[in-house]
Amino acid sequence: MEKCGNCERIIGNFETPEIWKNAVVCADCRAMLERRERAATAQSPSSPAAPVPAPEPPAHVCPNCGSAHITSLKVIYEQGVSKSTLRGVGLGPDGFSLLEGTGRSQSALSARAAPPSQRSSAPMAAAFILAFIGVILLVIQGEAARNDPDKTPLVFAILAFLLAIASFIFGAFNASWNASDWPKAHQDWAASWMCQQCGTTFKIE
Numbered sequence: 407m408e409k410c411g412n413c414e415r416i417i418g419n420f421e422t423p424e425i426w427k428n429a430v431v432c433a434d435c436r437a438m439l440e441r442r443e444r445a446a447t448a449q450s451p452s453s454p455a456a457p458v459p460a461p462e463p464p465a466h467v468c469p470n471c472g473s474a475h476i477t478s479l480k481v482i483y484e485q486g487v488s489k490s491t492l493r494g495v496g497l498g499p500d501g502f503s504l505l506e507g508t509g510r511s512q513s514a515l516s517a518r519a520a521p522p523s524q525r526s527s528a529p530m531a532a533a534f535i536l537a538f539i540g541v542i543l544l545v546i547q548g549e550a551a552r553n554d555p556d557k558t559p560l561v562f563a564i565l566a567f568l569l570a571i572a573s574f575i576f577g578a579f580n581a582s583w584n585a586s587d588w589p590k591a592h593q594d595w596a597a598s599w600m601c602q603q604c605g606t607t608f609k610i611e
Contacts, residue, residue, distance in 0.1 A: 410435055466610055468601035475602040479519040479595055486516020519600060522591040524584045530577030533570045540566035 408417045411429035424436040431439070467474050490509045540563045547559035598609045 412439065466599070468603060468606055469608050470606040471601060471604045473601055473603035476599045477602060479521075479598045479600055479607070482519040482600060483516050483521065486513035486519070487511075521595045522588060524588050525580035527577060527580060527584075529573045529580060533574035533577055536566045536570035536573060540564075540570060 408423050408430050409415070410417060410432040412426070412431045412435040415432055417423050417430075417432050421432065423430045424433050425431070426436050426439055466476060468476055488511050490511070543559045543563035543566060547563060594609060597611065598607055600607050
């Protein structure tokens with residue numbers, strides 16, 4: 407029987423002696439010595455490990471805190487709006503009936519990220535209505551002036567015309583903003599992002 411040159415254990419009759427660098431060793435020691443040699447070769451300066459490439463920085467980060475956890479305002483707005491269907495039973499002249507309607511809910515963050523809305527055109531419509539009322543009051547005052555010197559319709563007519571002029575100016579201002587300023591504001595909103603870390607809103611060109 408032979409002795410292992412590494413651990414000095416007697417190699418049994420049913421074991422196969424191994425040769426490691428011209429020395430007789432047992433199978434366990436040969437496997438262990440091979441593992442050590444491979445580990446030493448991998449860590450040897452003569453065969454340096456391949457450099458690990460540095461991770462690429464994110465394309466865009468928050469200008470305030472540097473966080474890459476950012477989301478576009480458009481996505482925040484759309485994800486925070488949900489529609490639901492409401493169903494119920496109502497009692498009417500013909501008995502019970504099934505009622506159905508739709509509901510809409512929006513989160514506070516979605517409302518904060520909402521796009522700019524166009525301004526109302528109601529003042530322009532109100533201007534024409536007030537002007538029409540003023541004309542009617544003038545006609546009434548003209549017909550009544552023959553028999554009644556009361557100037558009340560004339561006063562209200564003048565007031566209606568003044569309100570009509572103010573409403574027209576306000577409506578024209580809204581229409582001008584919708585035509586010239588709103589497209590740019592909506593474009594800026596579509597390019598804006600919000601940091602989920604600090605809440606800063608900024609634009610990415």
